Amino acid sequence: MRLTQTKAELRAATAVRPRAVVMTMGALHEGHAALLAEARERVGPEGSVVLTIFVNPLQFGPTEDFDRYPRTLASDLAIAKNEGVDLVFNPSRDELYPNEPSITVHPGPLADELEGMVRPGHFTGVLTVVSKMLHLTAPDLALFGEKDYQQLTLIREMVCDLDWNVDIVPVPTVREADGLALSSRNRYLDETERDEALVLYRALTAGAKAGMNGPDAVMAAAQAELEAVPSVKLDYLALRAPDLGPVIGPGEARMLIAARVGQTRLIDNISITLR
Numbered sequence: 001m002r003l004t005q006t007k008a009e010l011r012a013a014t015a016v017r018p019r020a021v022v023m024t025m026g027a028l029h030e031g032h033a034a035l036l037a038e039a040r041e042r043v044g045p046e047g048s049v050v051l052t053i054f055v056n057p058l059q060f061g062p063t064e065d066f067d068r069y070p071r072t073l074a075s076d077l078a079i080a081k082n083e084g085v086d087l088v089f090n091p092s093r094d095e096l097y098p099n100e101p102s103i104t105v106h107p108g109p110l111a112d113e114l115e116g117m118v119r120p121g122h123f124t125g126v127l128t129v130v131s132k133m134l135h136l137t138a139p140d141l142a143l144f145g146e147k148d149y150q151q152l153t154l155i156r157e158m159v160c161d162l163d164w165n166v167d168i169v170p171v172p173t174v175r176e177a178d179g180l181a182l183s184s185r186n187r188y189l190d191e192t193e194r195d196e197a198l199v200l201y202r203a204l205t206a207g208a209k210a211g212m213n214g215p216d217a218v219m220a221a222a223q224a225e226l227e228a229v230p231s232v233k234l235d236y237l238a239l240r241a242p243d244l245g246p247v248i249g250p251g252e253a254r255m256l257i258a259a260r261v262g263q264t265r266l267i268d269n270i271s272i273t274l275r
């Protein structure tokens with residue numbers, strides 16, 4: 001496995017095809033490992049798996065956790081090696097952004113909803129860095145977790161609208177045994193908060209169970225779970241179509257949730273079949 005910190009080295013190192021890229025902010029866990037395993041499965045033993053690790057300042061708001069975001073490069077590299085990664089790209093901020101970019105990616109109206117309501121400008125930062133990483137790694141496929149469902153949806157829209165010749169591969173959310181979605185931010189939680197955080201999954205699964213009774217019943221079932229744990233502060237609970245447009249009838253839908261548990265902000269989502 002090679003580790004590169006510069007764009008020049010990265011460009012020189014990536015000749016093998018098929019090539020898959022997994023983009024992360026580091027602090028790797030089993031969710032990231034699942035993306036890497038799926039990447040290897042898809043490119044085969046002769047293909048190439050590229051992992052990017054970069055805590056992107058552009059996607060953090062001024063009061064968010066950029067400074068305290070966990071940085072655990074040594075253990076990240078051990079996980080990457082274990083998953084058979086060929087190349088890790090871990091640039092410095094100056095390497096990726098020698099100056100503040102004056103041209104960024106405008107993500108369209110969906111970026112102002114849900115996560116974008118609470119984190120204005122977040123998805124401009126995400127799509128800008130994802131574009132840079134796609135250009136730099138020039139992959140055949142790029143894998144993203146369904147845990148960040150709105151991010152995945154916007155990346156798919158970008159690649160489609162800009163005619164980008166890369167397959168965007170979604171990977172299902174990896175969870176702890178009790179249902180909590182794995183997230184680098186879970187390590188901020190103390191024991192009590194870790195217990196309280198489970199209400200996100202309980203709300204989603206209660207909603208999913210109520211799918212046969214229609215959208216109102218789904219929302220009511222999820223809200224009842226959340227009301228039972230008032231210390232968890234809801235940012236949003238939403239029921240949308242799979243493309244995050246409005247629900248227009250029976251069939252597949254997505255329920256998305258974001259909430260603050262103490263100082264930690266967590267997101268999750270689930271697929272729901274509506275009758």
Ligand SMILES: Nc1ncnc2c1ncn2[C@@H]1O[C@H](COP(=O)(O)OP(=O)(O)OP(=O)(O)O)[C@@H](O)[C@H]1O
Pocket residue numbers: 023024025026030031032034035143144145146147148171172173174175181182183184185186
């Ligand atoms: N539990 C998970 N299951 C599957 N994919 C995941 C999971 N958690 C993160 N990912 C995916 O890993 C990629 C990198 O995510 P990132 O580095 O932000 O990790 P994270 O755990 O989501 O961090 P954060 O706590 O900051 O949200 C994204 O495509 C994300 O959707």
Ligand SMILES: CC(C)(CO)[C@@H](O)C(=O)[O-]
Pocket residue numbers: 023024025054056059126129130148151
């Ligand atoms: C896609 C990404 C690596 C861009 O910084 C980030 O938003 C993440 O980790 O999901």
Ligand code: BAL
Pocket residue numbers: 059060148151
């Ligand atoms: N996983 C999404 C990255 C972020 O929260 O900034």
